[in-house]
Amino acid sequence: MLLDNIWMLLAGLAFFLYGMRQMEESLKNLAGRSFKKFLRKNTKHPIQGVLAGAGITAILQSSSMVTLLVMSFAGAGIIGLENGFGMIMGANLGTTMTGWIVSLIGFKLNIENYVLPLTAISGIVYSFSKNERLSGISKIFFGFSLMFLGLGYMKNSFSDVASTIDLNYLKNQPYVLYLLFGFFLSAIIQSSSASMMIFLSSLSAGIITLNHAAYMVIGADIGTTITAIIGSIGGNSVKKQVGLSHFFFNLITAIIAVLLVKYYLLLIISVLNIKDELIATVLYHSLFNITGIITFTPFVKPFTRFIKNITPEKEKTFSKYISKVNTQDKQESLEAILKESILFLHQTIRLNTFFFNNENKSRAEGLRKYYDLKKYEGEVSKFYLKLQKEDLLEDESSKLNFLIAVFRNATLSVKDIKDIAHNLDELEKSGNDNKYRLFNLIQNEQLQLYKSITECIDNYQTIRLSDIENINKQIEQSHFNENRIMHNSELSLSNELPTLFNIIREINNSNESILRSLRYLVQAINGKLKTEEPNNE
Numbered sequence: 036m037l038l039d040n041i042w043m044l045l046a047g048l049a050f051f052l053y054g055m056r057q058m059e060e061s062l063k064n065l066a067g068r069s070f071k072k073f074l075r076k077n078t079k080h081p082i083q084g085v086l087a088g089a090g091i092t093a094i095l096q097s098s099s100m101v102t103l104l105v106m107s108f109a110g111a112g113i114i115g116l117e118n119g120f121g122m123i124m125g126a127n128l129g130t131t132m133t134g135w136i137v138s139l140i141g142f143k144l145n146i147e148n149y150v151l152p153l154t155a156i157s158g159i160v161y162s163f164s165k166n167e168r169l170s171g172i173s174k175i176f177f178g179f180s181l182m183f184l185g186l187g188y189m190k191n192s193f194s195d196v197a198s199t200i201d202l203n204y205l206k207n208q209p210y211v212l213y214l215l216f217g218f219f220l221s222a223i224i225q226s227s228s229a230s231m232m233i234f235l236s237s238l239s240a241g242i243i244t245l246n247h248a249a250y251m252v253i254g255a256d257i258g259t260t261i262t263a264i265i266g267s268i269g270g271n272s273v274k275k276q277v278g279l280s281h282f283f284f285n286l287i288t289a290i291i292a293v294l295l296v297k298y299y300l301l302l303i304i305s306v307l308n309i310k311d312e313l314i315a316t317v318l319y320h321s322l323f324n325i326t327g328i329i330t331f332t333p334f335v336k337p338f339t340r341f342i343k344n345i346t347p348e349k350e351k352t353f354s355k356y357i358s359k360v361n362t363q364d365k366q367e368s369l370e371a372i373l374k375e376s377i378l379f380l381h382q383t384i385r386l387n388t389f390f391f392n393n394e395n396k397s398r399a400e401g402l403r404k405y406y407d408l409k410k411y412e413g414e415v416s417k418f419y420l421k422l423q424k425e426d427l428l429e430d431e432s433s434k435l436n437f438l439i440a441v442f443r444n445a446t447l448s449v450k451d452i453k454d455i456a457h458n459l460d461e462l463e464k465s466g467n468d469n470k471y472r473l474f475n476l477i478q479n480e481q482l483q484l485y486k487s488i489t490e491c492i493d494n495y496q497t498i499r500l501s502d503i504e505n506i507n508k509q510i511e512q513s514h515f516n517e518n519r520i521m522h523n524s525e526l527s528l529s530n531e532l533p534t535l536f537n538i539i540r541e542i543n544n545s546n547e548s549i550l551r552s553l554r555y556l557v558q559a560i561n562g563k564l565k566t567e568e569p570n571n572e
Contacts, residue, residue, distance in 0.1 A: 047188025054181025058104075061174040078114055081335045084121015085128070085328055092129025098227060101126040102263045103182060106277045116276050116339045123281050124328045127256065127288070130227055131321045154180040210250045213243075214293070217254025227259040231320070235313050248316045249296050253289045253323070260285050272346060280342045288327030299323060353411035357418045368422050369434055375415055376441040376556060380492050382408060383445040383549065384485050390456050391481050405453045412442050437559035444552040451545035458538050469524045473535070476520055477542065480513040484546065491553055498557050506553070510546040514539065 157176035263278040462474035
């Protein structure tokens with residue numbers, strides 16, 4: 036039984052993380068300029084963010100989910116940390132709505148009841164829809180439902196334990212133990228609202244007192260930050276900053292609540308004359324969250340600045356040489372770009388090879404590598420523009436332009452292969468022997484070509500005209516062979532003939548782009564290609 040609960044917990048964690056990443060990826064693709072402006076505008080002021088966070092949480096009945104939404108928006112670059120922090124403060128207030136519903140009308144809206152239908156509908160629409168926007172929206176809801184499904188699994192893995200909790204052993208114990216109990220319970224079941232239900236049930240049964248419940252509620256508010264911490268695992272710096280801001284906000288709010296607990300209860304019982312301990316507990320929960328919001332709102336900017344300082348955005352740098360030189364040193368700068376071009380060409384060939392020769396290739400992994408290569412090219416382009424502002428001699432300027440053309444054409448080469456990666460996958464997995472034979476021909480010829488190009492790159496200082504011409508002949512021969520197999524097989528009668536010809540054309544375009552990169556590289560080094568030297572042996 037324990038082992039089953041452990042597997043359920045781990046499965047829930049997997050659903051949780053995967054769903055969150057699906058949502059973030061979809062948000063990046065779908066969030067247009069107008070949507071980003073709308074979201075930024077309506078969370079621009081901390082009070083707006085608080086109201087938005089409180090309202091959404093009151094509807095969803097989960098501050099954890101709202102925090103995860105904020106992390107996804109922030110991670111996707113749709114909103115900044117300051118905008119999202121207001122929503123996080125509001126989420127803490129909105130989560131008290133569950134307690135109010137239970138204590139006042141004894142009813143709790145549980146959105147988890149709708150997760151399976153939402154998962155089914157969104158998953159089916161995402162899988163079969165040809166409309167890119169509808170498919171993207173469905174993917175958001177699919178990721179959303181997976182996150183909730185994961186949270187449900189994590190919570191249910193401890194449901195048997197939580198439903199039989201006996202708090203009698205905590206009687207006459209220090210209040211700090213009640214706080215710790217609230218913390219661990221909320222951290223385990225991933226829900227401060229669910230923890231509140233246990234506290235209210237225990238209070239109603241007379242197992243604990245109002246004072247005990249007050250400390251448990253404080254602990255539960257700290258424990259619920261574990262969700263955000265889990266959500267930041269593997270995320271970028273912004274997501275980590277959101278998770279950290281949630282933790283610090285709840286921690287500081289909890290410290291204030293502990294210091295003022297007797298005054299809160301005095302206000303509730305003596306001044307407001309509330310005798311119902313269930314309502315008193317929920318009101319106490321709302322009051323100390325409101326106090327936290329009032330305390331933090333004037334200091335949102337310095338607080339978020341503090342969070343950014345302790346969790347700096349570490350932007351990954353892809354270049355290796357240009358970051359070590361000053362553009363005022365023109366010769367060193369040109370040498371650095373030359374070295375970068377060699378490194379870049381090697382990465383280009385490796386990525387192209389990845390699309391042709393990786394048994395476990397993942398389109399998502401290929402796209403990530405491609406966009407990393409684009410960022411690498413962007414770093415070099417910025418350096419190029421900066422170096423252009425220096426007083427370059429004519430031959431230096433010419434060399435610089437040849438080198439930047441190396442990067443540009445190499446990137447184009449990868450883009451052509453990236454664009455047909457899904458077609459190559461279909462060819463490789465096809466049950467049609469002619470298609471599979473075509474894929475094998477393309478794969479073998481490309482791998483052999485990449486091997487020849489790699490040898491040229493490794494020996495770029497001594498490359499000769501004949502080496503470039505040999506690669507050009509390889510490219511022409513490959514293109515001829517691929518067209519011949521198309522004409523001499525049943526593929527010429529296939530309805531997919533236009534697609535197959537497009538694959539061959541894109542591959543040829545890619546090869547010609549990488550060939551141009553080699554020519555520009557040699558021209559940058561020598562001004563012209565070396566001719567064959569006579570053999571003196």
